[in-house]
Amino acid sequence: MVASLAELKKQIDDYLAAHLKADVDQQTLYESMNYSLMSGGKRLRPALTLATVQMLGGEVDGDVMHAATALELLHTYSLIHDDLPAMDNDDLRRGKPTNHCKFGAGMATLAGDGLLTLAFQWVSDNHLSSAVRAELTLALAQAAGPAGMVAGQARDIEGEHQSLNLDQLRYLHRQKTGALLRYAVLAGGIITEQSQPIKAALADFGAQFGLAFQIYDDLMDVLGTTEQMGKHVHKDAGEHKNTYPGLLGVAGAKQQLQLALDKARRTQQNLSELTGKSFAGYDQFLAYFKL
Template identity: 70%
Template sequence: MVKSVAQYQAVINDYLAHHLHADVDESTLFSAMNYSLMAGGKRLRPALTLAVVEMTGGVITTDCLRAACALELLHTYSLIHDDLPAMDNDKLRRGKATNHVKFGAGMATLAGDGLLTLAFQWVSDSGLPSVVRTELTRQLSLAAGPSGMVAGQARDILGENKTLDLPALRYLHRQKTGALIQYAVKAGGILTRQPQPVMDQLARFGEQYGLAFQIYDDILDVTASAAQLGKATHKDAGEHKNTYPGLLGLSGAKEQLVATLEAAHQTQQLLANMTGHSFDGFTQFLAYFKVRDSVEEKH
């Protein structure tokens, strides 16, 4: 039985709260890592992994949960580093002071470094079959590294004060935001040893979900308040960053979001037809996107 997002969130939060301390050997470093890791958030990425495990007929074991939670460690590292003065220089994240404001830029950098490397430790010592651990490690490295998220961050910096066309903007965000989300969906299939045709469609859904996530993020930066999102808004235009509303206008960005969500629904149905399993669990994740003017708490 596929759980609700709230149920997955509770399981993930419980695991993170009780297992980080054992792997950090310095009290201030632990405080900095734990501060950002437990600052809130919807845990969408590991929740997607766990949902795919259950939708493909698997069982969420402790080893499976550890591997899924590793992704939240890595995601949190990326947020800490993204907020640093040398990057976006943000002062607010999830309604709280960013890590470098609380602990200083040096300790924040180390907290991110610690979460990044610990993510791979949690995958590798999870007790899963070696072939599964190897593939998870390989795919996570590709998603997070210099051909994935890090490359997207580099493109984002280099693209400031330039106007990218739509294909270039999609490619940037496929790496910067979409790569980890796509990995989250694929990881569920890796954990249940799905055949390649199913893996291909899981990857397609993950790509579509990641694109929708970024478009929605861009829309909220224009339409929402800092109080609603728990972070500064209207920064993208001021920093001359490439966004969907900036390129297409707000209505054009919403049209792109609707089209992307429709494509994701089609992939969802195709997965159900291919596997004989219900993929209705994806519906609750797609409901995260409020296409109209309403706004939810971000991340």
């Protein structure tokens, strides 16, 4: 039985609240890290990992929680750094002042550094098998590093001064946003020690979910409100960001979103055929994309 997204979110929130402090040895640093980590958020990434483990018949115990919630640490680091004055210079995140507005740019940078490195500690500091821990560590480093999310952020910065075509935009977002969501789903397959074809299908579902997530986020910057999003909207066009609505218009972006969701659902069905198990638990994640 797969837990609901609300149940998974509560599990993740409770785990993060209970376990962060033990691994941080400086009070202001802890407060800065904790401020962003516990400021809300949907917890979609670790929830995808936990739901995947459950659908594949695995048990969500303390070791799995430690490894899975590491991804939320890393995701939070990326948000803190993304908001810094040298990057997007945002002053609002999840309806609250961004970390550097509250703690200063220096401490915010260190909070991000602390969350990033602690993520790899949590992935490796558990009682999963050594082979599983090694595979998770490598996959997370590849997803987050200079051929993954960091490369996507670099492309995003350079792209502000040029107009990207659709293939270039997809590539940018496959790294910037999609890489961590791809890893989130793949991690469930690694933890439950699936065969390579199953892990490949899981990664494909995560990649399509990640693409849909970015297109939806782009659309909500145009169609949503600050209250809905917890951050300032209508910023992308003013900052000359490359977005799906900017390139294709709202109708074209909605069409691309639907294509990504259709591909994700086909992969969901393929996973059921490969494993003989139900992957209906992904439906609650796909329901996130409501315009």
